[in-house]
Structure formats: C-alpha cells, structure tokens
Amino acid sequence: MIKLYRYTFAVVDLPRLASNVATIRDALGPDVAVLVAAKANGYGHGAVPVARAVVHGGAEALGLASVEEALEIRRAKSPLSLLVLGAINADGAVAASMADIAVTLSGSPEEIENLPTMPKPLAVHLKLDTGMGRLGLRTAEELIATAKAVVARPDLRLVGVYTHLASADDPDGRHAQGQIARFEHALASLTEAGIQVPIVHASNTAGALYHSDWRYQMVRIGIGAYGYSPNSEWPLQLPLRPVMHLYSVITRVATLDAGETVSYGATFVAPRRMRVATVPIGYADGYFRSLSNSGITAVKGVEVPVVGRVCMDQLMIDVTDVEGVEVGDVVTLFGRYSPSSWDGGNIAKCKEAQRAEWIVQTFCRTDRIGEVSLDRVAKLAGTISYELLCAVSPRVVRFYVPLTQERRFS
Template sequence: MALNREPATRWAWIEIDQGALRRNTRAFKNLLGPRQRLCCVVKADAYGHGAVECAKIMYATGADMFAVATVREGVALREGGIKAPILLLSEPPIEAADTLLAHQIMPSIYTAEFALAYGERAVSAGVVGKYHMAIETGMNRIGVHHTEVVEFRRSVEFHRGIACDGVFTHFATADEPDGWDYKLQCRRFEEAVTAMQEARFPCGIVHCDNTPASILDPSTHFDMIRAGIGLYGLQPAERTAPVFPLDPVMSVRARVTRVTHPAIGEGVGYGFTYRVPRARVQICTLPVGYADGLSRTLSNRMDVLFRGSRVQQVGNICMDQFMVAITETSKRQMPEAEIGDAMTIIGRDGDEQITADEHARLRGTINYEVVCDFGLRLERVYR
C-alpha cells in the first residue's frame, strides 16, 4: 500500500480517497438501528480498490463483518490482519474445509454433502464450524430452495461440528422495490425464516439486503445489511442516486510518456484507426492499456482530462498504452502537454469529471465491472 506517493516504477496508478470511503461507510452505518449490523462486501479485491486496506478503513468506521467471494480472498484478509467475522458468499469445494476452519471463514452452505463434510473436518480439528445458510428465493443462482429449508436443516442440524450463524438470500431486482418479483422474493424469504423458527432451528443473523435494497427498503434490513458497490461511491441504480448521495472513491491517473506531432495523414496505433486530420495535432502516449482494465472497446470513443479540459483518446487502445490527441481550435485554447504531465482517466480535474458510469455506458456494461477491471494491474495510492 502506497500512502500519498505515486508508484516509483510506472507512471500510471489508481488513487483511493480514504475520506470518501469513510463517508460512504458511515452513510450505510447510519441506515441501521443500534442492534443491526453492517457487512461490507470486499470481494474482487474490494471491487478493485484493495480489500485489506479498505477493510481496515471500513472496520474503523463501523463495519461489523466482511463478505468475500472466494476462499483465497478470505485468507488474504486474515493474513492482512483483519480479525472481524468473514463470510464467504458461496459454497466452496469440500477440499477447502480445513482452510476455512483454520482461518475462521464462514462458508455459505446449501448442500448437505458439503455441510456434513465441513462438520466432520471441524470435529477433527476440535472446533465448531460456523456457516450461513443461503436460501434460494427466486434468483435461481445458489441456495436451498425456500420451500425446503426445514427439511434441509433437519438433514444437517444433528451434526455437532457445525453451527448456523446466519441465513440469507440475494435479491435479483432490488432496484425495483415496488416490483412484483422483488416483493415475491421478500415474501418467500420471510416465510422460509418463519418456518425454520417455528421448527426451532436457530437462524442466527438474518440478512438479505444488498446495496440498492439497503438504500430503498428499510423494512428488509432485518439483522444486517450487505453493502457492496455503494461503499466505493458508485450508485447501484438510477433511483438510488437522488436519495442517497455517495462520493466516488477511485480515480485513475497517468503521466505522459511521449509527445509528438505527426504529419497530416499519418496513422496512430494498431490498424491506423485514427489518422492525423490537420497540422499541429499533438499525440501524447500514456502507459495504461487493456491489460490494466481500460477496455479496448473504448478506442476512439473516450476522453481523458488534462488541465481541467477533455481531450480525445485516439487510435486503438493497446495492451499497455494508449494515445490522446491535443488539438487547438479557434474555440478552445488548449496548451500542449509535456512528458510527465498528469492526465485523468477516471476522476475529477478542476470542474470536469469522468466517472466509472461514463465508461460503463460507452462499454455497454455496469460501473461494477469498470472499477473491478482497473484493479487488475495498476498500483494503488491511498490519499
């Protein structure tokens, strides 16, 4: 983790705004009552923001639990010094049981085969393995079917090596809390929880809310919410933005590595998809490419910020580099760049801003994927 220092080995980096991360975490914590908990989702290396570093900031700001997608992600948190409860949002291979127990990572469970094998490994280790039971309420991805929860609990609850720490489901359409599908999932989840309680099976922490549901439907907060993309300052849906402002945490910047003035008609980059249209066009090279998460589909379609103004990206984006064109017109006096000048790919520069949502629209995807992709290879600086 670099603090307030750019990488010494490359003129390209991600900036993480620690203050914005604290404010966003606090905003989600403030949605909750005194007995409700905040689970911060830090899977995919905290959506490209750096899981260990972000988890430390979140924990200091009120996080009660962390959620990951893979066993390795959970182990990385433990090795990074995170001591809070960690929930694995999937059921891993049975071979992972010993690793889960050794690092106190709670798996999601939805098959009896895994539950019983996990319990056997826990008994052998002299511990009790905690787990959260995933309930399938309509997304048709993972979980015990909502009509079969009592039968499932009966098939595993006898085992002394396991203990249910929580039950949960996941919403497919939480951005539409008035919709029929969302309400059906809510009803199925509530009925499943009630059925287990009436059968005297402990449910532990009851939770179902992802980021949009946490914001839009307080009635489903139950014992805990699972905040994800919103922690990083990105809106999960159009209708959350007006009611729950957030501060973007990630910026992506790079410094110019080369400047040139090609002749009229000369091409730029692979395939010459851009040719210089007039005299005095400055072509600047920046050391970021599609291997760093800057999608090649953005070639000749995106802007970057330089000294508070937008400049056009030109030519095909390469694996490790891309180019921009600085053109002075009668309507805009644009200074030329020099080697070492900083440009902004995602983030704010003066009054201008380029967001992950802008990149997402151009790519035909969602802001989640944009920030995850930038975390592939770029070093992070925490400010």
C-alpha cells in the same frame, strides 16, 4: 517504499471509504449490522486496506468470495467477522473453521453429513435461491432439511440464513418483491419447524438503501461503499463519493497532419492537423479496449477523447484543444481531476523516497474541481462501474490516502 517505474497509478482514498461506510451506517440505524463486500481484492481497491478502512466506518463484517480471500484478511489481523459468500469444498470448510471464518452452505443434508469433522466449530450461513438462479437451496423444504442437518452436528453452528436479490436496483421492484415474499415464506417455515437463526440478511446496497423493510438483522453493502450507485440512472440519496481515482502520465506528444492515422487498424483518421498524446495505460491495466475511439479522459482539467484503438499497454488521446500539454502531464482516466502540481513532469522530478507521500498529499490538496465519472466511462465501455474497478490490474500501483490524512476538498 513504493517504486513507480511506470507512471500509471491509482489513488485509493481510504478516509472517503470510511466516510461512505459511516454514511450508510448512519442511514441504516443501530439495529442493522453492516457487512461490506470486499470480494475480488476489495473491488480492485485492495482487500486489506479496505478491511482497515471499513472498521473506521463502523462496519461489523466483511464478505469475501472464497476462503483464500478471507484468509488474507484474517492474516492481517482484522477484527471484522468474515463470511465467505461463494461455494466451498471440504478442505475450504476445514480451513475456514481453523481461522474463525463463517461460510455459506447450500447443499443437501447428505452433503452436510459428509463434511469432515471440523477442528473448531464452523459458523454456517445457509443460502436460499429465491430468483437469482445461481447458488442456494431451492425451496423452504430443502432449507429446513439442510438446516436440521447443520443443527444436528456439534461442530457446525447455524448462525445465518440469507438470499440474494437479483434486481433490487430496478425502480419497478416487482421481481425483488417476489424474491422477498419467497424468502419470508421460507423464514416462517423455519420458525414453524422450531429452527432459530440469529442473523437474517437479504439486501445488497440497492435493497438496503432503497427498501428499508428488507434490512433484517444485516445488510451486505457492495458498490455503495466504494462510492457508486448500483444503478447509475437511479442515484442513491446519500452523499457517497468515489474512492478510487485512476491516472497516468503522457509519454509523447506528436503533431499529426490531416489524413494521418492512429493505432491498430488505422480506425482513427485525423480530420485536421492535431496534437495526439500517448499515455502508458491499456487493456492489460484494466482500461477496456471497448473504449477505443469513445473513451473520455482529462488533461489539465479539460476533457479529451481517446483516439484510435486502446492497445495492451498504451492509448492515445486528442489534446489539440488543450493549451500547453507536454510530456509528463497527468491524465485522469477516471475519478477526480489530477492536481495541477502533478503536471510538467513534477511526479518524475520528485525524489523517489518522497514520491508516494507527495502524490497522496498533493492529491488531498487538489486545486482542480471536477471528475471523469466512472459511471460515464462504464457506459461508454458498455459495462458497469463494478467491472471497471475490479479490472484495474495488479501492475497499476495503488497509493493509499491514510485514514488520518487531512484534506481540502469534501
């Protein structure tokens, strides 16, 4: 039973996640494998539930940032192939081999030779840096030399070669095209050297869905699986929907006279007599301080602004123009507007043993149409949707819509 001692929570819509992946899967066709990126606790959604959902969507693999993240998925008995996308050390390589986890290597032949003997054959993907300037071998010659070092070891299996596109979401496309050209040159050099690689991959969400000729044998889908375009100004032409929805509950409603101030620094001065509601969510929960005096939320299906500075654990909103707001009403921070059945303190009134199920079921029968767009909130915060999703902290309780849950809305 999930206990909710503080009414700040997220609803994670697993059927929607599975549907997003299936939609992408269908758009790519049967010849391209789909790896879903589930780094950083599944982009904040919960890595293990994400792993379960993407299987239903038809994904073949999961991408993680570290061996630790991959081991969490493996312990959950996921049938997906797992690939660690980040750098690893010798101990990490040994642990990965024991758990049937593929790893990324981009070191010199000497570094490959100096790895300890693996207890089980270790699947290896080599990474080429074609313009990201982050991880990866720098030239085709380096790639060939390291590939030969991998092939020479009986305890290593060369199963993949990949690169990462820095600007596939740029409509101009020239930088990404240059990266692909360098990647193609390196692949041709590998073939000329007699080295065969089963899985070649380069595209993230943007590369896969904007550029069909960059898909190779596998694509790595990140933000698209969670319902967003990598470039909010260049929407994806697919019916993807947000998976996470963030809510909190009003704990106080106060009437302020003109000239009174709100929050630290007195940065907001009431221009008139107004009603201000306090909401128990702040930057320690992942709601950015940069949204002070600029954020947008919704109460009773009406958008209302954040006033004053966002605090560590609380923020304030102007509810002057929303009729009948009271303590216990639900505030939408981002995502689908909260159901009307949640208002009036009904979440608190619901018996604790049934609360989680009731929240999920009423969410799936919501009667309010509309949403607080995460892309819009991110723009107001001066960041991107990825960062806000990953920032939702562990103290925000996640309620998961089961993969079998029926719903009224699409």
